[in-house]
Amino acid sequence: MSAATQTMNSLGITPIYSQTQAPSVNTLGANERITVAVVGVGWSSGQNHLFGICEESKENNVVVAAVCDVFVWWRSLARKRAHLREADVYLDYRKLLERKDIDAVVVATHDPLHSQVSLDSLDAGKHVYCERPLTRYLGEAFQVFDKVKSTGKVFQVGVQSCSAGAWRKCAELIAAGRIGTPVWSQAAYCRNGGPGCDGCGLVMGESTPAAIDWEKWLGPTKRRPFSAPLFHQWRLYYDYSAGLLATQAPHWLHPLMLASGPLEFPVRVNCVSTQRFQNEVFKPQSGLKPVPAHVQLMAEFPAGHVITLTCSWLNGATPGAVIYGHKATLSMGAIGDRVEVMPEKEFAHEVEAETFTGLAPLELREHEKDWFHCIRSGKLPNANIDLAIRAQTVLSLAEMSDRLKVTCLFDATTRKVTDATGREITPITNSSPEV
Numbered sequence: 001m002s003a004a005t006q007t008m009n010s011l012g013i014t015p016i017y018s019q020t021q022a023p024s025v026n027t028l029g030a031n032e033r034i035t036v037a038v039v040g041v042g043w044s045s046g047q048n049h050l051f052g053i054c055e056e057s058k059e060n061n062v063v064v065a066a067v068c069d070v071f072v073w074w075r076s077l078a079r080k081r082a083h084l085r086e087a088d089v090y091l092d093y094r095k096l097l098e099r100k101d102i103d104a105v106v107v108a109t110h111d112p113l114h115s116q117v118s119l120d121s122l123d124a125g126k127h128v129y130c131e132r133p134l135t136r137y138l139g140e141a142f143q144v145f146d147k148v149k150s151t152g153k154v155f156q157v158g159v160q161s162c163s164a165g166a167w168r169k170c171a172e173l174i175a176a177g178r179i180g181t182p183v184w185s186q187a188a189y190c191r192n193g194g195p196g197c198d199g200c201g202l203v204m205g206e207s208t209p210a211a212i213d214w215e216k217w218l219g220p221t222k223r224r225p226f227s228a229p230l231f232h233q234w235r236l237y238y239d240y241s242a243g244l245l246a247t248q249a250p251h252w253l254h255p256l257m258l259a260s261g262p263l264e265f266p267v268r269v270n271c272v273s274t275q276r277f278q279n280e281v282f283k284p285q286s287g288l289k290p291v292p293a294h295v296q297l298m299a300e301f302p303a304g305h306v307i308t309l310t311c312s313w314l315n316g317a318t319p320g321a322v323i324y325g326h327k328a329t330l331s332m333g334a335i336g337d338r339v340e341v342m343p344e345k346e347f348a349h350e351v352e353a354e355t356f357t358g359l360a361p362l363e364l365r366e367h368e369k370d371w372f373h374c375i376r377s378g379k380l381p382n383a384n385i386d387l388a389i390r391a392q393t394v395l396s397l398a399e400m401s402d403r404l405k406v407t408c409l410f411d412a413t414t415r416k417v418t419d420a421t422g423r424e425i426t427p428i429t430n431s432s433p434e435v
Contacts, residue, residue, distance in 0.1 A: 034372055037066040037102045037126075039093045039117055040109035041078040043232075045131045045158065049106050052365050054082055060372050065102060068093040070213040071231075073206045091213060093117055097124040104375060107131060108158075110234050111241050112430070113219045115140035122151045127375050129368070131158035132250040133242065134388045138396035138427045142415060145389040154374045155385045159254040160367035162383040164336025165359025170259035170323060178341060178351060179325025182260045182305045187252035187321035190312040194293065195235045195247055207231055220430050230285050239430075242399045243291025244311035245271075249398075252321060254383055254391045255336075256307055260323055264301040265390050265412035271297040271398035275314060297398040307394075327351050337361040400428055 036053060040046040046069070053064055067078040068090040079089045090096045097105070097120055104127040107117045115135040121128050128148075134157050135141040148155045161167065174182060207228035214226045221239050224230070234240040235247055257263065273292030276284075284290050293313045300306050323330040327347040331340045337359045343351035360366060367382065374381040397408040397417065406419045417425040426432075 031061070034060075034062040034375055035065045035101050035103045036062055036106060037068070037096050037099075037104070038064060038078070038106045038108060039068045039096065039121075040107065040113075040131075041067050041069045042071060042074050042108075046074075046106075046108035047077075048364060049108055049129075049131075049368070050078055050081060053106075053368060056365060056369075060369055062372055066090060066096050066099065068096050070217045071203075071207070072211045073203050092216070094120060097121060097126065102126060104129065104154075104371075110217070111136045111246055112221050112239075115144055116219065118144050118155075119147050122147045122153050122155075125151075125153070127154040127371075129156045129158060129371050132254075133157075133246040133395060134392040136240075136242070136246075137429050138393065138400075138417075139429060141389055141392040141396065145385055148385040154371065154378075154381060155388070156367070156371040156374070156381040157250075157254070157383045157385075157388040157391075158367070159250045159383045159391075160364045161251050161255045161336060161362050162258055162387070163360070163367040163370050164255070164362040166332045166336040166339045166356075167255040167259045168382075169339045169356055169359055170330050170332065173330065173339070173341065174259065174261055174323070174325070178328060179323070179330060180327030180347070181325060182303075183324050183326060184306040184308065185256045185260055185321070185323045186308045186310075186319070187256060188310040188312075188318045189248040189252050190310065190314075190316055190318045191248075192314065192316040194313040195233075204228055204232070222430070224287075227285060230288075236290055237285065237288045238291055238403075239288055241291060242395065244293075244295045244313070245297070245395045245399050248311040249295070249297070249309055249395060250391065253307065253309055253394060254387060256309075256321065256323070257391055257394075258382070258387055259330075260305055260307075261303060263386055263390050264303060264305075266299040266394050266397060266410055267302055268300040269297065269394055269397035269401055269408045269410070271295065271402040273402050292402070295398075295402070297394070297401075299394045299398070335361045396427065400425065403428065 038046060038050050041050050050064060053062060057063055064082040066088045067082065069075045070091065075089050105121040107114055107128060107130040109117055111133060114130055118128050118130050135144060173179065209226045212231060217231065273295045275293045276290045296310045298306060298308045320334060321332040327344055328351045329342045331342060339356045341354045343353055370382050393410060397410060401408045408425065409418045417427060419425055
């Protein structure tokens with residue numbers, strides 16, 4: 001028995017329904033079960049979704065009916081966890097999408113596959129929960145946006161902070177005029193250490209060309225020789241990830257945009273980064289450019305609101321999230337369960353100081369539950385496509401600003417990017433020259 005198999009057996013897997021039973025075919029209704037497939041069931045987000053949806057399947061009236069992954073070990077783990085038949089486990093997600101009993105798909109692959117899996121799922125008539133970031137590149141994001149609009153399916157981006165109570169309360173307070181005009185917002189997501197390998201040491205020895213479909217994993221990216229470290233540490237390279245702008249920035253950017261007023265596309269984005277991530281484990285792959293270890297972005301919106309956001313792998317001290325208005329300031333708790341209203345002294349006679357506590361904290365399970373509720377009700381989810389496309393525009397322009405060392409201006413009508421001189425900037429894609 002291999003070390004990986006021993007690890008799998010030690011996880012205490014509990015069946016959700018009998019292995020001899022196939023998931024039932026449902027016509028969705030307010031009280032009927034939602035049948036879910038998870039595409040990408042590796043460490044971190046994929047397994048988190050799989051395990052969580054299974055654990056709360058009865059409460060949410062859902063069932064995981066199929067899974068897909070390019071790594072045989074993860075497929076095996078997922079099959080045992082959801083107690084699926086072998087026929088319910090897929091190497092090619094497109095075969096999974098052919099099933100008529102699948103109502104909804106969780107897209108938890110690595111970033112380069114987010115757009116294509118989402119597009120294909122929507123075309124197949126499935127509702128979609130796509131992990132953050134929405135897509136790897138800006139052009140792909142608008143393809144997904146347009147497809148969601150044309151299909152009318154419920155789409156949730158995986159930024160669970162948007163389902164925390166503090167942000168809904170901030171939106172309510174701002175809409176009621178409690179802080180006057182929002183002027184600027186700031187937040188930071190910092191920790192001392194990069195995304196690491198997310199437990200890959202347990203399966204590094206199992207990560208062989210025979211166990212991983214390398215071509216499917218590469219997807220639309222450049223062809224490269226098989227590399228087990230790259231398979232597990234892809235978040236540290238520009239070919240596969242925007243780094244901090246993809247892993248940490250969305251958790252604050254999306255809720256800040258959600259809370260601070262009417263949703264707008266940015267008109268101007270600047271971003272700077274410093275240093276590269278290094279530790280005793282991470283050894284950069286030859287020919288691949290590592291992402292930066294410290295990033296700061298600033299985005300301006302048409303109404304005059306400015307968001308500044310800092311993300312780091314080099315220091316873990318993290319200031320709280322704050323929205324500054326003309327009349328008062330809002331300060332949020334770290335887990336989204338409290339909001340403090342702090343009047344400016346000039347408006348202390350008009351705005352009452354107040355603290356709201358006991359709000360729903362940041363919880364991934366609540367974010368999934370919101371998606372399920374919206375599939376049944378037809379309502380917009382908390383991190384819907386209108387928020388996702390605007391936030392992804394900020395993140396993509398920030399990456400371009402940093403890598404090209406320019407200020408990026410955006411025209412929401414034409415979807416064109418220019419620099420300060422009016423010269424059009426071609427958005428970065430998989431085929432862009434290395435910068």
